[in-house]
Amino acid sequence: MREATDKLIGRARAAMREAKRRGGNRVVRADEADMAGLRAARRRIATALRVANECGGIDGDHHKTWVIDQMVRALAGRDYAAWVRAHRAGEDGPETYDWDEGIAP
Numbered sequence: 001m002r003e004a005t006d007k008l009i010g011r012a013r014a015a016m017r018e019a020k021r022r023g024g025n026r027v028v029r030a031d032e033a034d035m036a037g038l039r040a041a042r043r044r045i046a047t048a049l050r051v052a053n054e055c056g057g058i059d060g061d062h063h064k065t066w067v068i069d070q071m072v073r074a075l076a077g078r079d080y081a082a083w084v085r086a087h088r089a090g091e092d093g094p095e096t097y098d099w100d101e102g103i104a105p
Contacts, residue, residue, distance in 0.1 A: 066102025
């Protein structure tokens with residue numbers, strides 16, 4: 001997910017530099033792929049915030065752990081498994097740290 005976001009930001013910066021080079025404050029239009037990516041990112045953020053709002057106040061560490069996991073799933077999307085692998089990896093190998101999915105309330 002971070003790579004996709006960085007790619008969108010890079011494209012936007014390049015478009016702004018090009019617009020400036022061409023003569024200033026022209027309107028720069030994002031292409032449909034950029035807009036679709038931004039809409040998808042907004043949906044993922046909205047989903048994560050909804051989970052936090054609806055379930056974040058439930059008592060119990062195991063439930064709060066579930067809320068965090070669900071927020072990460074919403075934000076990472078298809079990259080969830082890769083994100084968990086990266087989180088778990090550390091100085092002692094691929095399973096240095098733990099990732100707990102918690103228990104749904």
